[in-house]
Amino acid sequence: MNLDELKRHKPKSKYFVGIDSDGTVFNSMELKHKDCFIGSLIRIFDLAPIAHEVHIVWNYVNIYSINRGTNRFKALLLTFNYLREMNQVKRLNMKIPESRILKNWIDKSEQLSNDSLKNVFSEVSETEKSELAL
Numbered sequence: 001m002n003l004d005e006l007k008r009h010k011p012k013s014k015y016f017v018g019i020d021s022d023g024t025v026f027n028s029m030e031l032k033h034k035d036c037f038i039g040s041l042i043r044i045f046d047l048a049p050i051a052h053e054v055h056i057v058w059n060y061v062n063i064y065s066i067n068r069g070t071n072r073f074k075a076l077l078l079t080f081n082y083l084r085e086m087n088q089v090k091r092l093n094m095k096i097p098e099s100r101i102l103k104n105w106i107d108k109s110e111q112l113s114n115d116s117l118k119n120v121f122s123e124v125s126e127t128e129k130s131e132l133a134l
Contacts, residue, residue: 029062029063029068029069030063033058033059033062033063034055034059037058037062037072038054038055038058038059041054041058041076041079042054045096045097047083047094049092049094050083050086050088050089050092050094052088053083053086053088053089054079054083057079057082057083057086058075058079060082061075061078061079061082062075071106071112073102073105073106073112073117074106074112076099076102077099077102077103077106080096080097080098080099083096084096101120101124101128102117105117105120
């Protein structure tokens with residue numbers, strides 16, 4: 001349903017049930033991000049020394065900012081960009097992935113999905129694969 005259709009909608013009953021784009025009827029966004037995604041992000045990219053900062057940035061990008069609900073790949077790049085600017089990250093000399101291949105794919109791809117990313121992975125050089133393999 002687009003915005004115009006929603007504005008013209010005439011309720012037929014006292015209750016409205018809205019289904020989120022991921023198929024849920026519950027506000028599970030905070031739970032998913034805080035309890036599921038952040039831990040994997042920290043573990044996969046070896047960010048334990050800045051876990052506190054990762055929590056702050058990831059939650060900001062995905063829950064509390066204008067980017068709420070953005071594609072997960074775009075959110076990852078935004079998170080990395082914010083982390084690179086944080087004083088604690090700089091003090092610890094943490095290496096935050098540049099993810100140039102990922103950014104290029106996001107900028108050019110018509111579909112930001114796992115399958116689309118797998119296709120890119122199969123087409124890039126071994127050096128570029130090491131960046132994506134993280």
